Amino acid sequence: MGTLRDLQFALQLKIEELRQRDTLIDELELELDTKDELIRRLQEELDRYRATVSVSGSSAASAGTNQRTKRKTVISEPFTLDPVTLAMVSQRSCDKSQESQRLIQAAFLKNDLLKNLGVGEIRAIISCMYSTSINQGCYVIQEGTNGAQAYVLEEGRLDVKKDRLTLVTIEPGDVFGELALLYNCTHNYSVSGIKVLCFVFVDLRQHNASNSFLRDVGNLKHLLLKCITHLSYTLFSSLHHLYNSGVIIRDNPWKITSVLEFPSSI
Numbered sequence: 001m002g003t004l005r006d007l008q009f010a011l012q013l014k015i016e017e018l019r020q021r022d023t024l025i026d027e028l029e030l031e032l033d034t035k036d037e038l039i040r041r042l043q044e045e046l047d048r049y050r051a052t053v054s055v056s057g058s059s060a061a062s063a064g065t066n067q068r069t070k071r072k073t074v075i076s077e078p079f080t081l082d083p084v085t086l087a088m089v090s091q092r093s094c095d096k097s098q099e100s101q102r103l104i105q106a107a108f109l110k111n112d113l114l115k116n117l118g119v120g121e122i123r124a125i126i127s128c129m130y131s132t133s134i135n136q137g138c139y140v141i142q143e144g145t146n147g148a149q150a151y152v153l154e155e156g157r158l159d160v161k162k163d164r165l166t167l168v169t170i171e172p173g174d175v176f177g178e179l180a181l182l183y184n185c186t187h188n189y190s191v192s193g194i195k196v197l198c199f200v201f202v203d204l205r206q207h208n209a210s211n212s213f214l215r216d217v218g219n220l221k222h223l224l225l226k227c228i229t230h231l232s233y234t235l236f237s238s239l240h241h242l243y244n245s246g247v248i249i250r251d252n253p254w255k256i257t258s259v260l261e262f263p264s265s266i
């Protein structure tokens, strides 16, 4: 049987062993964090690469239906969309030419709020968008109305107005109406034009599930939230404040520097 001194010595050895293990765990956790970050960046790179490949030229379009179908099922991590839903969405797609799809995709990729979606997710949304035309002198969006839809302009020109004053002009390939939709508030600006063609992106949060098409694609509402989670909280607060006080924020000078989770109330 060991003496008290032996036991104390054994205890110290154990304590030292535990300390070394703690240090090792800390190091491994750090390494894991670094690898997670690397994976995230590579995933972003991959998404960007896939988007570029699919946007570039019609040669990709002629590469065969099989390849395209396969690409449609690619979903970016960590925001996953149920593959079954995505498949159903794709099958029920509203027909669009390759050219229109490229125009919408490019519009999404140059929009600060939408560009962080994965390429598979952008395609899922595109497949649900439908085409509409606006007659001469019509308002596409009226200031103060609910943000139920967002649009991509296909043809023509539109004016963004506040108190009848034109602030900016929307060109083909621009997304508009997305601010009220994503901030879940009313439009702060009116948008009107002469003879335009738009693609409409419906807010799935505001439709009841009785419509089977919308019920099937109901999961896409998470994509809207994903757009918002890609903005830092500070940036969002500033934008939200400016947006609600009627200041133009679309061409904002801020850069998105970090990715933070939002409180669930947003």
Ligand SMILES: Nc1ncnc2c1ncn2[C@@H]1O[C@@H]2COP(=O)(O)O[C@H]2[C@H]1O
Binding pocket: 141, 147, 160, 167, 168, 170, 175, 176, 177, 178, 179, 180, 181, 186, 187, 188, 189, 190, 191, 248, 249, 250, 251
């Ligand atoms: N500089 C701008 N400032 C604010 N809105 C703009 C600007 N340019 C285009 N818009 C669009 O005009 C839309 C009006 O409706 P929303 O406020 O929902 O979203 C707005 C934007 O999509």
